Amino acid sequence: LACDRLERDDSLRVVIVTxxxxxxxxxxxxxxxxxQLGPRAMAxxxxxxxxxxxxxxxxxxxVLAALNGVALGGGLExxxxxxxxxxxxxxxxxxxxxxxGVIPGFGxxxxxxxxxxxxxxxxxxYSGEMIPAVEAHRLGVVDVISDSQQLLPEARRLAGxxxxxxxxxxRQAKKVIRNAEERMLLSGLRDEVETxxxxxxxTDREEGMNAFLQRRDPVFTGR
Numbered sequence: 001l002a003c004d005r006l007e008r009d010d011s012l013r014v015v016i017v018t019x020x021x022x023x024x025x026x027x028x029x030x031x032x033x034x035x036q037l038g039p040r041a042m043a044x045x046x047x048x049x050x051x052x053x054x055x056x057x058x059x060x061x062x063v064l065a066a067l068n069g070v071a072l073g074g075g076l077e078x079x080x081x082x083x084x085x086x087x088x089x090x091x092x093x094x095x096x097x098x099x100x101g102v103i104p105g106f107g108x109x110x111x112x113x114x115x116x117x118x119x120x121x122x123x124x125x126y127s128g129e130m131i132p133a134v135e136a137h138r139l140g141v142v143d144v145i146s147d148s149q150q151l152l153p154e155a156r157r158l159a160g161x162x163x164x165x166x167x168x169x170x171r172q173a174k175k176v177i178r179n180a181e182e183r184m185l186l187s188g189l190r191d192e193v194e195t196x197x198x199x200x201x202x203t204d205r206e207e208g209m210n211a212f213l214q215r216r217d218p219v220f221t222g223r
Contacts, residue, residue, distance in 0.1 A: 003055045013163035013170070014063065015059065016155050017082060018066040022148065025067040025091070026075025031100070035209045042200050046193050049074065049106040053081040054189075056111050058178065061172050062162055066155040067091050068148065072130065077104055077157070080111035085141070086155050087133040088148040093141060094130035100212060101205030105196035110188035116140040 006012055019025040037045060056063060056078070065071075065079040067087035076093050079085050087093070095104045095112070103109060104125065112121040120139045124131070127178060136142040147152045199205055203223040211218035 006059060006061075009082035012061055014061055014067055015063045016152075016159055016161040017056075017063060017078070018152065018155070019068050022068055025065070025071040026074065027070055028073030028075050028080055028096075031191065031209055033213055035213065039197070039201065040186065043193075043197055046105045046196055050078075050193060052191055053077060053107045057081040060174070061167075062170065062174055064149055064155050064159055067093070067133070067142070068151055072096060073104070073108075077106035077108040077111070080108060080115060081106075084102055084143050084158070086151060086158070087136065087153045089133050090148060091133045092130040093133065093136050096127050096128040096130070098126065099128045099208060099218065101202060101208030101218075102199045103192065103196055105192060106151045107185075107189055107192065109192050110148040110185050112130050112141070113188075114185065120127070149168055168181050 006015060013107065034042070035043070062084065065085045067079060067080035067085065069091055071079050071087075071093045072180075073094075073096060076095055079093075091093065094110050097104050097108075104112075109121065109125060116139055120141070124141075131139070131141075133142055133145050137145045142155060145159070179193040204218075204220045207220060208218045
């Protein structure tokens with residue numbers, strides 16, 4: 001709905017997405033709730049998440065993500081659906097889903113490959129480790145880093161530069177760039193959903209999420 005309202009605003013040139021407060025941009029899904037979902041409800045949840053990311057990604061104007069705190073799991077996937085990612089130097093990013101027995105389900109596997117290449121995607125997704133913003137910038141996950149006090153001013157400065165350019169040209173540039181990636185992305189997103197839902201039915205997924213909620217190390221069995 002928010003994206004629909006933005007789309008109707010003809011004066012809109014750029015969007016900045018950031019988190020409330022100063023602790024997190026977005027820390028991912030509520031595992032307490034997800035752990036209670038059945039297969040059908042989980043499928044609906046994943047489909048909804050993918051549609052939301054696609055809606056943001058296909059907004060006609062550029063979208064900047066300003067990571068003012070940790071961006072984990074679905075939080076990083078939200079940032080990856082944006083055009084440009086800025087982060088403060090003391091934040092961390094990661095896709096920790098394999099530690100819960102699943103994979104990123106909101107487009108993280110596909111958009112991370114497109115943004116950083118297969119090598120970086122493998123490292124981050126296989127390990128599930130959080131990496132600091134400086135390292136994320138070196139790897140190409142993050143485009144711009146700055147200290148926490150300058151993050152939003154820098155995001156607004158960059159947004160102002162983009163907004164000063166010819167709006168039709170900027171929109172068409174976004175469209176052409178997206179078209180170049182679209183065919184592979186759409187196929188990959190479908191594969192990601194189907195794989196996530198298969199893993200959601202495994203014993204390892206149940207163990208991973210329960211262990212996280214119980215604050216203990218998981219014991220995975222490969223089943």
